[in-house]
Amino acid sequence: MKICVLPGDGIGPEITAEAVRVLKALDLKFEMEEALLGGCAVDAAGDPYPEATQKLALAADAVLLGAVGGPQWDSNPRELRPERGLLGIRKQLGLFANLRPAILYPELANASTLKPEVVAGLDILIVRELTGDIYFGQPRGIEMRDVDGKHQRFGFNTMHYTESEIRRIVRVAFDAATKRNKRVCSVDKMNVLECTQLWRDVATEVAEEYPDVELSHMLVDNAAMQLVKNPKQFDVMVTGNMFGDILSDEASMLTGSIGMLPSASLDENNKGLYEPSHGSAPDIAGKGVANPLATILSAAMMLRYTFNQEAAAQRIEGAVKKVLAQGLRTGDIYEPGTQKVGTKQMGDAVLAAL
DSSP: OEEEEEEESTTHHHHHHHHHHHHHHSSSOOEEEEOOOSHHHHHHHSSSSOHHHHHHHHHSSEEEEEEOOOGGGTTSOGGGSHHHHHHHHHHHTTOOEEEEEEEOOGGGTTTSSSOHHHHTTOEEEEEEEOSSGGGTOSSOEEEEEEETTEEEEEEEOOOOOOHHHHHHHHHHHHHHHHTTTSEEEEEEOTTTOHHHHHHHHHHHHHHTTOTTSEEEEEEHHHHHHHHHHOGGGOSEEEEOHHHHHHHHHHHHHHTTOGGGOEEEEEOTTSOEEEEESSOOOGGGTTTTOOOOHHHHHHHHHHHHHTSOOHHHHHHHHHHHHHHHHTTEEOGGGOOTTSEEOOHHHHHHHHHHHO
């Protein structure tokens, strides 16, 4: 079982180190090798996704990623920004299916800004298409054009999806729903965008293959509102790259902290890239206070989806629940009456619980 470890930028190296410690504590044989991705790769190799990293990622069975980005690279040319490395690895590895669970642990019921009765027992899975949509569509760019009698800068991007791209991601959502509560909500903007009218049409066709799963449709603006108003109405949500990016971050905050939420990005054979849903948090980088639990839980998702090690995945998830039940909290989930700990101390506690 070969794992490519990409610590990345900001708090990435700190939180990834704790996930690696947890994986090494299991009775499994992993081969792990680190490489550079993101801003650190730009600084060291002049490329956010260097060739050496590409070779290692292609040869691995799974990739464990920390986080990428930081303000020091914001003024770089677009091709030299850390995020281009993340988009590059997703595209090269064919990681089209992004799975983001939003689960509210009972011990963190007061962490959400919503009323407890609105979010108690929350368990949503957002399935986001990851390699298409406006993020990758061509043509795109900024150029000078004559518009409305003025010679001015003109920015443009292209949203597009093929039928096969939609069909495969919607099937991922339906397959997930068969193991959950058998409900899929497909999110689009078909009243405005022809691209997403096709999305709705294909989703409806795929639903015929899953007679035991209920399909509903929702416009993205309404979906954003409903996630706050009544999030527990959802089981599995499936949507495109742009809408999924926004809705998954919104859903993550229903739980009180994005620092608790893992994610998996899978190809057609369940080779995956696993990373926390949060960013690089440069403001706390190097301070030893970041929450490593999302990354540790991402490692559990790796065991489940890529390595078919369900028992080991549940061991990690059980250890995280035990640590939370003991009242240990990093700063992002701290509340009076609990014990505030740092990144390594939280990792120590998870190891002890294992």
